[in-house]
Amino acid sequence: MLLNRARANAVMDRHGLDGLVAAFKENIYYLSDYWGSMFLMSRNYTLMALLPRDESKPAALIMPGTGVYHLEHVPTWMPSVATYITRIRPGQPVPPRDFEVTTEEIEDGGDRVVTADSVKGQPLTPYPIREGAEMAARDAQLLARYAMHDANPQVSATRALQAAIQAAGLEAGRLGFDDPRVLGWLQQVGLQRLSGVDALNIFKEIRMVKSPAEIELLRRAAKMSETALDRVIEALEPGLPLEDINAIHAHAMIAQGGQSEWIIANIRGLATGVVERDELIKLDSVGSYKQYRGDVGRSAICGRPTRVMIARNEAVTRALHIAYENIRPGRTFKEIVDLTLKAVHDEGFPGFVIAGPHSVGLEHTDHPVSVGPEMPGHHPLVFEENMVFTLDMPYHEFGWGTSHVEDMMLVTASGCEALSSMDTRLRVRPG
Numbered sequence: 001m002l003l004n005r006a007r008a009n010a011v012m013d014r015h016g017l018d019g020l021v022a023a024f025k026e027n028i029y030y031l032s033d034y035w036g037s038m039f040l041m042s043r044n045y046t047l048m049a050l051l052p053r054d055e056s057k058p059a060a061l062i063m064p065g066t067g068v069y070h071l072e073h074v075p076t077w078m079p080s081v082a083t084y085i086t087r088i089r090p091g092q093p094v095p096p097r098d099f100e101v102t103t104e105e106i107e108d109g110g111d112r113v114v115t116a117d118s119v120k121g122q123p124l125t126p127y128p129i130r131e132g133a134e135m136a137a138r139d140a141q142l143l144a145r146y147a148m149h150d151a152n153p154q155v156s157a158t159r160a161l162q163a164a165i166q167a168a169g170l171e172a173g174r175l176g177f178d179d180p181r182v183l184g185w186l187q188q189v190g191l192q193r194l195s196g197v198d199a200l201n202i203f204k205e206i207r208m209v210k211s212p213a214e215i216e217l218l219r220r221a222a223k224m225s226e227t228a229l230d231r232v233i234e235a236l237e238p239g240l241p242l243e244d245i246n247a248i249h250a251h252a253m254i255a256q257g258g259q260s261e262w263i264i265a266n267i268r269g270l271a272t273g274v275v276e277r278d279e280l281i282k283l284d285s286v287g288s289y290k291q292y293r294g295d296v297g298r299s300a301i302c303g304r305p306t307r308v309m310i311a312r313n314e315a316v317t318r319a320l321h322i323a324y325e326n327i328r329p330g331r332t333f334k335e336i337v338d339l340t341l342k343a344v345h346d347e348g349f350p351g352f353v354i355a356g357p358h359s360v361g362l363e364h365t366d367h368p369v370s371v372g373p374e375m376p377g378h379h380p381l382v383f384e385e386n387m388v389f390t391l392d393m394p395y396h397e398f399g400w401g402t403s404h405v406e407d408m409m410l411v412t413a414s415g416c417e418a419l420s421s422m423d424t425r426l427r428v429r430p431g
Contacts, residue, residue, distance in 0.1 A: 001077050002030050004211040004386075005055070011206045012053045018173035019052040020199060021161065026362040027178050027203045029291060032061045034076040048161050048182070049078070052168045060164035062157055065124035068149045069142055080167065082160040083124060083153045124150050158185045165191065176202045201368035201379060208359045208367045210386050215410060217292040218360065218388045221258065222408040222419040225294030228252035229285035232263065233300050236429045240275040242266065245283075253287040261286040261293065261364070269396045277431045278303035280401040282394060286364055295360050295390050296420050297406030303431025309401075313426040315347030316393055316405050320424065323391055324409065327416045333357050333381040340391065351397055357381075357389050360408060387411045388419065 012020065022028045025039040031049040038046045048062040058080040065083035124146045135143070154160040161182070165171055171191050176199030177183050183196040210218065231252035232245055242265050250260040264284035267276060275281065284297040299313060323340040337356060344352040359367035359381075366388075368379035383389070393405045408419040 002033055002211060002213050003051075004206065004209055004214070007209045007211075008051065008206045009053060009055075011202060012176070015176065015197065015199075015202055016174060017053060017176045017197070017199070017202075018170055019050060019057075019168070020176045020203070021178070021182055021196075022049040022051075022203070023177070023179040023182050024203075026291070027207075028061075030203075030207060030362060031059070032076045032078050034061055034063075034071070034074055034078075035291060036063070036067060036070045036074060038064070038067065045182075046157055048157060050161065050164045050168065050170075052170060054168075057168040057170070058164070060161075060167070062160045062164060064157075065146075065149065065153045066126055068124060068145055072141065072145055080164060081149050082164040082167075083149050084156055084160040085124065085153045124153060158182070158189055162186055162189055162191055165194065170194070175199075178203050200371065204363075204366060204368045207361055208387055209384050210361060210388055214292065214361065215386065215388065217290055218294070218408065218410075219419050221287060221289040221292045221294030222296065223294070224253060224256045224258045224289055225285045225287040225408075226296040226420045227256060228258075228260065228287050229263070229283055229296055229298060232265070232283060232285070233298065233427045233429065236275055236281065236300055236302055238275055238277045238302050238431060242271055242273060242275065249285060249287075256289075258287050258289040258294075261288050266402055268398075269402050275302055278305075280305075280309060280403050282396075282402040282404040284394070284404055284406065291362055293360050293362070293364050293366075294420075295364060295406060295408060297390075297392070297394070297404040298424070298427055299403040299405065300427035300429060301431075302429045305426055305428060309403075310426060312349050312352075312395075313403065313405070313424070315344055315349040316352070316395075316403075317424045318347055319343035320391055320393065320405065320407075324416050324418075327383055327409075327411065329383055329385045329411060329413065331383050333383070336383070336391070340393075352395055354392075354394055357383075357391050360388050360390055383411050385411055385413050 022031050023045055028047055028049045029035045031051050046064055050060045052059060059078040060080035060082045061076045061078045062082045065085045154163055172193040175196040177196050178200050180198045186194055228249050232248050235248050245263055245265040249263040253260040265271060266282050267279045281300045283300060287294050319340050322343045323336050326339055327336055358365045367381055370376050370378040388408060388410050390406045390408055396402045405424045407422050409416045410419055
């Protein structure tokens, strides 16, 4: 299970919440373990997830009834799967109405209007069953899955979520929503006593401290992202278009069973043009494995580095080691930033101005961030045990060049542990 339940409970208690509702794909996945095709198609609000604070109340994954087949190979731990049907096949008979129509929803593609009374009693599967045919094992398996979730499907995702909230006894509760619009929709369909708060950063506050399953995924993502970065460095040569580096990175991630999110490759601050002889190249590799990010950065050069290039790279490396030696649960991000900058400056690199940690997980920046009217620094951040982070050290100086160093680290009870190699030496390729 990806969810760090103890952390989630503590954060919900801190914010006075009776539960959480996820509408964003990262949070649905985090709460439920389910990742499905609707996320890939950007069909927002077709899936949601409910996590009650009271562990005796049923957590629920909300999904289209036609999509429950996917649970056969991407299961959820949640005990309830709240389904809905919004598509009726042309010619399919409509059962007798046994309650009042309250809403209508129209789907694209020429399907008829779907109403609350036309859904009652419809099977989840929209596909015909051949009469008298012998069912193959796969047919029986799939029909059993549909039957498992066939009780009382709703007419929309919002109404399925409403039913899940009522089943958990939370219709008058106070919930956290990563998208506050969902609260308004629920109130419109009958949950007027329900209240809630904007939980965009509450979800990130929870996710900032990883579960054991997440740490293993991040450990693998870190190694994969570094391997992909090494493949890029091996391919560097003068004249190589910088845009071609994206394909090299993507192929290297795919070969390992992951996915390239992006690679930043630039010279003197620009990602256009080609690899140039004797020019520093900044490389920042972000790949993912099962949606968890790996983030590793290095500096490289095709040709001969100057003594200043080597000295500055070594200065940053030593400063990073000082920072890692001082990180403990309870230390603030600001304390470590100040310490790192001082160490770089003391090493003879007085112009270095950027040093910043960020949590890594389902997102590249997996911690609360200032949004809307909030001022920068609104969420003071502290290192916590089982947080995965990087100390991001990009540098650009007009008239000199661009460099970068970054490794993934895990905060432990007494310090931190590297998830990537920490091989931060300047990589020199033939010029």
